Amino acid sequence: MxxxxxxxxxxxxxxxxxxxxxxxxxxxxxxxxxxxxxxxxxxxxxxxxxxxxxxxxxxxxxxxxxxxxxxxxxxxxxxxxxxxxxxxxxxxxxxxxxxxxxxxxxxxxxxxxxxxxxxxxxxxxxxxxxxxxxxxxxxxxxxxxxxxxxxxxxxxxxxxxxxxxxxxAVRFQREDGQISRAKFKLLEAEREFGLDYSTFSHALDIGAAPGGWTSLLLERGLKVTAVDPAELHPSLKAYRTLTVLRKNASEVKFEPESFDLLVCDMSWSPMQMSRLVLDDITPALKSGGTAIVTVKLMHRKPLQTIREVKTRFSEHFIVEGARQLFHNREEITLYLKKK
Ligand SMILES: C[S@@+](CC[C@H](N)C(=O)[O-])C[C@H]1O[C@@H](n2cnc3c(N)ncnc32)[C@H](O)[C@@H]1O
Missing domain, CATH: 3.30.2130.30 (VC0802-like)
Known part of the structure; x- marks a missing residue:
């Protein structure tokens, strides 16, 4: 015992x-x-x-x-x-x-x-x-x-x-001019899942505004395509490596396999989010590419919700990790690799 x-x-x-x-x-x-x-x-x-x-x-x-x-x-x-x-x-x-x-x-x-x-x-x-x-x-x-x-x-x-x-209780230093607290979630995911974002070259950020995640990936030297109907923070305009699409993620189309990293932090129901990501966005990710996705826990059965979302993602991804990070509130973070 x-x-x-x-x-x-x-x-x-x-x-x-x-x-x-x-x-x-x-x-x-x-x-x-x-x-x-x-x-x-x-x-x-x-x-x-x-x-x-x-x-x-x-x-x-x-x-x-x-x-x-x-x-x-x-x-x-x-x-x-x-x-x-x-x-x-x-x-x-x-x-x-x-x-x-x-x-x-x-x-x-x-x-x-x-x-x-x-x-x-x-x-x-x-x-x-x-x-x-x-x-x-x-x-x-x-x-x-x-x-x-x-x-x-x-x-x-x-x-x-x-x-x-x-x-x-992971504590990161807040920086001057930091765009959002959400940045800490992506930083913590990098540590938790043993990743190094600087090893990727082109990221697609779905639900990117106000731009905390996008700013981290730009700082790490990646090209970033950010999709969100809402506006990104004006300070990001200085990056020539950033493309902004002020659209709903269901309206955008990309060439297949254009990105090696997909990050998604949409404030949306898990079932709608997974359907949208899998049907409309996943083809744009290279095979073997990485995805970091937050899953909102909107109703009372989080374990069941997570099981269902994982099952859906398993069709196209290997689920490498699923963790509630310290910086996650009513959500968890998935670490996925495209098959
Ligand atoms: C929690 S915020 C993202 C914060 C962001 N990761 C950051 O670091 O600043 C969620 C965003 O998802 C966006 N969103 C929700 N549904 C969307 C959709 N269908 N397509 C694109 N963006 C969406 C919202 O407009 C909102 O800006």
């Missing part, structure tokens, strides 16, 4: 829990922070759990923290002493490695120490143990979660925990 803490985007924990329940027979689940964070006991060894997650990453699970040790909160310095002692005992797992520390508290947890104070204590133990405290590109993560009554601690790799950000 192994113990874990899972985190999903706000209000999506129930879907993450449902996915996990289908994956791990006989597991038990309890909420630690409503709609977001939950504890699980799974009747499998750690490596078996990680392997199952690697093979079929749940869409709504943003962060997976192993629980190697836990104790009831004492709400005084004993809590920090206990964490320090536990980490000292785990020294052999960390020696010579770059180690990041993630501290999180449930809403309303009475744990009295700030994340910064707790991290300072653990960083000192790490240094003493021959590890290098590291914020960027850590080899291992030490994850601590304080619930309303319990302190949980565990160690894993960023890959095992599904993110190198605490709780999977």
């Amino acid at each position: 192994t113990e874990w803490i899972g985190t999903a985007n706000k209000n999506y924990a129930s879907y993450a829990m449902e996915e996990l329940r289908r994956m791990f027979e006989g597991m038990s689940l309890s909420l630690l922070s409503p709609g977001e964070t939950f504890r699980m006991n799974i009747p499998l060894e750690r490596e078996e759990v990680l392997q199952a997650i690697r093979n079929d990453k749940p869409i709504f699970l943003r962060y997976l923290q192993p629980v190697d040790a836990s104790r009831e909160l004492s709400l005084d310095a004993d809590d920090l002493d206990w964490l320090g002692d536990w980490l000292r005992l785990s020294k052999s797992k960390l020696d010579g490695l770059r180690v990041g520390v993630h501290i999180r508290k449930a809403d309303g947890s009475p744990f009295p120490y700030s994340a910064a104070d707790t991290r300072a204590v653990l960083d000192a133990v790490l240094a003493e143990a021959g590890a290098e405290p590291a914020h960027k590109q850590p080899d291992r993560l030490v994850a601590v979660y304080a619930s309303k009554d319990t302190l949980y601690a565990g160690i894993g790799t960023p890959e095992e925990m599904l993110s190198d950000w605490p709780g999977g």
Whole structure:
């Protein structure tokens, strides 16, 4: 039996829990922070759990923290002493490695120490143990979660925990003149799916306005064709590599196989979006080309909606990934490769 803490985007924990329940027979689940964070006991060894997650990453699970040790909160310095002692005992797992520390508290947890104070204590133990405290590109993560009554601690790799950000809450720096928050979704998709947009040459952006995604692809050196009846931000006019079509996506026609990247962020029902993309747009993408598509979750059965959309796309695409990114709101992101 192994113990874990899972985190999903706000209000999506129930879907993450449902996915996990289908994956791990006989597991038990309890909420630690409503709609977001939950504890699980799974009747499998750690490596078996990680392997199952690697093979079929749940869409709504943003962060997976192993629980190697836990104790009831004492709400005084004993809590920090206990964490320090536990980490000292785990020294052999960390020696010579770059180690990041993630501290999180449930809403309303009475744990009295700030994340910064707790991290300072653990960083000192790490240094003493021959590890290098590291914020960027850590080899291992030490994850601590304080619930309303319990302190949980565990160690894993960023890959095992599904993110190198605490709780999977990916933060990008907002830039001066940034056109839209939506840009972060495409940036996060690049990281999540291990892509490098600069390796593509010509992108088609469907539902492009106001132009956050288009601006990112232009900055990466791609030629971009942007389709949207709404206007793109005037700052994009400076790019000679941009073609703008102020039209509904159902009205545009392209030569077959003109693009090697298709991105689509239309605010539309998933069924209409998939029909339009598959019938009218997909022929314009090269075989082997990549597509990044957001799927809005408009009604109450997201798992069923996603299954239906994936089935539709499977006719012409290999579904390489389906994830609710931190920057996705009422939606998920698909990573597809055209057959
Ligand atoms: C969420 S916004 C896209 C934001 C964009 N990705 C960015 O980074 O700025 C959705 C856009 O889809 C467009 N849209 C909705 N239906 C469309 C359609 N049938 N054809 C083209 N664009 C459409 C809307 O006009 C709107 O500008």
